[in-house]
Amino acid sequence: MAERCAVIGVGQTHHKAKRDDVSIAGLVREAAKMALEDADLTWSDIDAVVIGKAPDMFEGNMMPELYLAPALGAVGKPILRVHTAGSVGGSTALVAAHLISAGIHRRVLTVAYEKQSDSDAMWALSVPQPFAAPLLAGAGGYFAPIIRAYMRRSGAPDHIGRMVAVKDRLNALRNPYAHLHLADIDLQMVEESIMLWDPLRYLEACPSSDGAAAMVLSSEDAVSGHYPPAWVHGSAMRSEPTMFAGRDQVNPQAGRDCAADVYAQAGITDPRSQIDVAEIYVPFSWYEPMWLENLGFCELGDGWKLTESGATAFDGDIPWNTSGGVLSSNPIGASGMLRFLEVAMQVRGQAGEHQIDGARLALGQAYGGGSQFFSMWVVGSDKP
Amino acid sequence: MTDQPSAGSGEPIGPVTMLATPIRLDFDFTPGVAQSRFLRGLERGTFLGQRCPTCHKVYVPSRGTCPTDGVATTEDVELAGTGTVTTYCVVNVPFAGQSIEIPYIAAQVLLDGANLSFMGLIQEIPADEVRMGMRVEAVWVAPDELTPSLASVRYFRPNGEPDADYDTYKEYL
Numbered sequence: 001m002a003e004r005c006a007v008i009g010v011g012q013t014h015h016k017a018k019r020d021d022v023s024i025a026g027l028v029r030e031a032a033k034m035a036l037e038d039a040d041l042t043w044s045d046i047d048a049v050v051i052g053k054a055p056d057m058f059e060g061n062m063m064p065e066l067y068l069a070p071a072l073g074a075v076g077k078p079i080l081r082v083h084t085a086g087s088v089g090g091s092t093a094l095v096a097a098h099l100i101s102a103g104i105h106r107r108v109l110t111v112a113y114e115k116q117s118d119s120d121a122m123w124a125l126s127v128p129q130p131f132a133a134p135l136l137a138g139a140g141g142y143f144a145p146i147i148r149a150y151m152r153r154s155g156a157p158d159h160i161g162r163m164v165a166v167k168d169r170l171n172a173l174r175n176p177y178a179h180l181h182l183a184d185i186d187l188q189m190v191e192e193s194i195m196l197w198d199p200l201r202y203l204e205a206c207p208s209s210d211g212a213a214a215m216v217l218s219s220e221d222a223v224s225g226h227y228p229p230a231w232v233h234g235s236a237m238r239s240e241p242t243m244f245a246g247r248d249q250v251n252p253q254a255g256r257d258c259a260a261d262v263y264a265q266a267g268i269t270d271p272r273s274q275i276d277v278a279e280i281y282v283p284f285s286w287y288e289p290m291w292l293e294n295l296g297f298c299e300l301g302d303g304w305k306l307t308e309s310g311a312t313a314f315d316g317d318i319p320w321n322t323s324g325g326v327l328s329s330n331p332i333g334a335s336g337m338l339r340f341l342e343v344a345m346q347v348r349g350q351a352g353e354h355q356i357d358g359a360r361l362a363l364g365q366a367y368g369g370g371s372q373f374f375s376m377w378v379v380g381s382d383k384p
Numbered sequence: 385m386t387d388q389p390s391a392g393s394g395e396p397i398g399p400v401t402m403l404a405t406p407i408r409l410d411f412d413f414t415p416g417v418a419q420s421r422f423l424r425g426l427e428r429g430t431f432l433g434q435r436c437p438t439c440h441k442v443y444v445p446s447r448g449t450c451p452t453d454g455v456a457t458t459e460d461v462e463l464a465g466t467g468t469v470t471t472y473c474v475v476n477v478p479f480a481g482q483s484i485e486i487p488y489i490a491a492q493v494l495l496d497g498a499n500l501s502f503m504g505l506i507q508e509i510p511a512d513e514v515r516m517g518m519r520v521e522a523v524w525v526a527p528d529e530l531t532p533s534l535a536s537v538r539y540f541r542p543n544g545e546p547d548a549d550y551d552t553y554k555e556y557l
Contacts, residue, residue, distance in 0.1 A: 144473030198474035245499035
């Protein structure tokens with residue numbers, strides 16, 4: 001029987017285009033300190049640190065966990081690095097959770113970050129290789145053709161993506177930590193923004209952010225902190241090859257399998273009615289309807305109808321990304337952990353202006369790479 | 385760092401907190417047996433794929449194994465330079481190291497006889513006339529300019545055939 005795992009502390013930085021007041025070490029320490037304070041603990045209470053970030057090539061710091069160990073109080077303690085591209089923040093939290101569930105540690109600090117102002121992610125994702133034409137223009141260039149395929153397959157009208165872009169930015173106005181605070185955002189503003197990767201416009205894409213996220217996870221006998229814990233009800237990771245014949249990139253099997261696994265653990269048979277709130281990795285607007293289908297919130301081809309109906313809005317029956325999501329803050333390595341952290345905040349009742357009243361069961365999801373890595377957890381206010 | 389007056393203006397600037405120091409890294413790429421075969425094919429002006437002995441799907445470029453069946457792909461298949469645009473985007477964003485003038489069309493091209501698409505540049509057609517299902521052909525560099533690299537393919541262009549039916553390529557999206 002696995003140990004129960006609780007989220008007892010959360011911390012995140014104010015995400016910005018450029019945090020030139022801190023180094024990477026200062027950035028991760030800021031989030032970690034906040035998580036420790038929330039858990040009412042100090043550095044010496046922590047048994048181990050699990051850290052994640054997106055590719056080292058982004059900032060050009062190879063194996064940054066070595067340099068960051070002192071800033072995270074990890075000298076003389078186990079520190080473990082996780083790397084699963086954009087999903088890494090989620091996978092990092094899951095590795096930390098598994099160290100608790102397995103009974104190896106009682107309190108684990110987990111941290112994820114990106115300092116995009118120190119890096120050039122567009123360049124790092126577009127390095128020429130002899131077996132590929134030099135066409136890939138960052139993540140947007142990779143995902144835009146898949147979005148076009150979704151639009152063709154589902155028959156979704158053009159305005160759906162713009163609706164998501166507006167909804168998540170309006171939600172961000174409720175979140176003081178969000179990078180983008182676009183008070184005058186509306187459909188017209190999105191439509192008039194420059195077309196970057198047709199069919200994706202500038203305001204339908206995530207920003208480049210500096211930021212970090214941290215959580216303290218504990219076993220049941222070590223619970224502490226200022227808010228009731230969020231209990232982990234299910235955790236799952238899946239991956240699939242980037243290229244194989246018959247691969248469905250619009251609705252990847254790894255995502256479907258990952259969802260089925262985490263739902264089975266958490267006793268979820270009808271996600272739309274059972275899950276109170278969700279934080280889902282939506283870096284480009286159209287990924288909301290695509291993941292609504294992949295995660296089983298509706299039938300295939302109906303995701304856009306849910307978005308259009310307002311079901312995923314703040315006052316809808318399945319609010320998605322009430323924090324503003326990746327569309328409003330994208331410190332890449334931390335973006336997945338922010339999804340996991342935000343749902344923990346929801347079931348702990350500490351989400352402030354973007355709190356959904358009475359949230360008791362919540363889903364966090366992250367994906368990464370060429371949609372080949374998936375990580376998910378379900379957290380709840382009740383013990384599993 | 386101390387505040388230094390900026391040259392000429394007499395105005396003080398803030399403390400220096402960050403320096404950009406460009407570095408350069410050259411590396412040799414070792415493609416392995418299967419990709420070498422593909423790259424040598426490009427050097428001869430042909431697309432060389434490989435067929436999985438179990439599922440019979442044709443991979444181009446092949447990595448030497450079938451990702452689905454986990455077996456070595458040993459049978460070479462030479463493919464025609466024609467294919468279908470399964471999906472695409474129009475890139476209109478500049479970035480460091482970009483070698484193609486924007487806007488350009490980055491398309492997933494499914495070569496005839498292949499079971500996996502790859503990304504190719506589409507030219508000789510205005511961006512707003514490109515379509516999913518459009519039939520295209522490869523335009524190669526001059527014979528004396530062929531190299532073991534996809535740079536040997538200048539781009540793909542419409543070949544004038546009617547668009548492929550959606551049902552023929554929907555499994556490849």
